[in-house]
Amino acid sequence: MTARLPGIALAIGALVFTCVAGEAPAQTYPDRSPAMVVTFAAGGSSDVLARAVAAAMSQGLGKQIVVENRPGAGGNIGAEAVAKSTPDGYTMLFGTNGTLGIGPALHKNLRYDPQKDLVPVGMLHQLPLVLIVNPQVPATNLRELIDYAKKNPGKLTFASAGVGSASHLTTELFKIAAGIDLLHVPYKGGGAATPDLISGQVSMMLETIPNALPLVRGGQMRALGVTTKERSPNAPDIPTFSESGVPGFDVGAWTGLFVPAGTPKDIVERLNKETVRIASDPAYVAQIRKMGTDVASSSPEAFRAFVAKDVQNWTDAIERSGTKTQ
CATH class of the missing domain: 3.40.190.10 (Periplasmic binding protein-like II)
Structure with missing residues (x-):
């Protein structure tokens, strides 16, 4: 039995290493500047809100978040780029209901699956049109x-x-x-x-x-x-x-943070923690409200359920309006 102890020790050592390694991403993240992709052109409301989010989250993360504009195809060009990027937390998506609520309901031939290839991190804003x-x-x-x-x-x-x-x-x-x-x-x-x-x-x-x-x-x-x-x-x-003159009309917009599927859970939780933190930051909240927007936050799980429901709502709306799916 004594002869087996080295093997057992090696197994325990490997297990300890695996556990420590599994915790490593959150402990070291971020060690460089992450990118936040905005799927519309500079100057629009999504761009303005995203830059406010990036600045506020940068303070908590300790690294400057770089905003990248990748417009086109109703936001799907930028969203696809994020979905296919390395799932390490260094490429985030500033997502909107137009791309990730309406998009999956409208576009049937996307080169990525918004609901499978992207992981919801947390809601950021809610706003009327x-x-x-x-x-x-x-x-x-x-x-x-x-x-x-x-x-x-x-x-x-x-x-x-x-x-x-x-x-x-x-x-x-x-x-x-x-x-x-x-x-x-x-x-x-x-x-x-x-x-x-x-x-x-x-x-x-x-x-x-x-x-x-x-x-x-x-x-x-x-x-x-x-x-x-x-x-x-x-x-x-x-x-x-x-x-x-249009009784019962009620439609709003939202924004939220997403990362590629496969991103380590602890990094998703780290980013979610930052979205929750900034939602209670008085300076950030005041800045967003001056833009006419309501600050929001949620857990990743609650946001996932919210997005799924929004997709279904827009699917129903597209059918009622007669808009052709693409």
């Missing part, structure tokens, strides 16, 4: 816009952050609910649409409040309504769609 119109449009409220659109079918155009984005499909739902016809003009992100909105090349857009309010307050665009069932505390003077 606001309908902004160029001042040249002869409507000062939502009812007047609907009346004008009914009398002039197809004359008004609406911009979106891309086919399949929240701004696109929410407007499609609005068209159905209001019984109007609008012409879709897709762009690579909300920021890319702004110059044409200001010049009047396109009539209107459903945009998140962070990107819309500066244009409204500057007199460049007019706000007609928010898409959620209640008015936004950040813009209480803007009525809801529901109280302005």
Whole structure:
């Protein structure tokens, strides 16, 4: 029996090494700057919010998070790049409901599986959309816009952050609910649409409040309504769609953090801890609220369940609107 002790010792040593090695990622992470991929162009609401998140999380992680913009295909170009990156916690995705809620419901031939190839880390924000119109449009409220659109079918155009984005499909739902016809003009992100909105090349857009309010307050665009069932505390003077002629209309947007599938659980938990921490940071919360956005947080498990439900909701919405899956 004594002769077997060296073998047992080696086995125990190997087990101890395995346990220590398993803990190593969290203990040493991060030892270099992680990247946060934003799937829309610089200047849009997603980009602005992501940079605020990156700055706040960098303080807790002790390493500067580098923001990378990879726009195109409704956010799927950037999301696919993250899904196929090395699962070591050094490539994160600033995900939006347009890409990861609507996307899986709309796109049937993606080169990655959003629900299998990406791991939800935690929710970051929740926010309503606001309908902004160029001042040249002869409507000062939502009812007047609907009346004008009914009398002039197809004359008004609406911009979106891309086919399949929240701004696109929410407007499609609005068209159905209001019984109007609008012409879709897709762009690579909300920021890319702004110059044409200001010049009047396109009539209107459903945009998140962070990107819309500066244009409204500057007199460049007019706000007609928010898409959620209640008015936004950040813009209480803007009525809801529901109280302005489209009863029961209630659609909102969200953002959250994702990493590639296979990322060590302890790193996912480390990143989630940071998302929860910044959600209670007064300076960060004040900064986000100034953008008209609500700060949110969740566990990875709760966020996974939330995203799955959102995909199902948008699947139902796409079917009702008659939008073709791609």
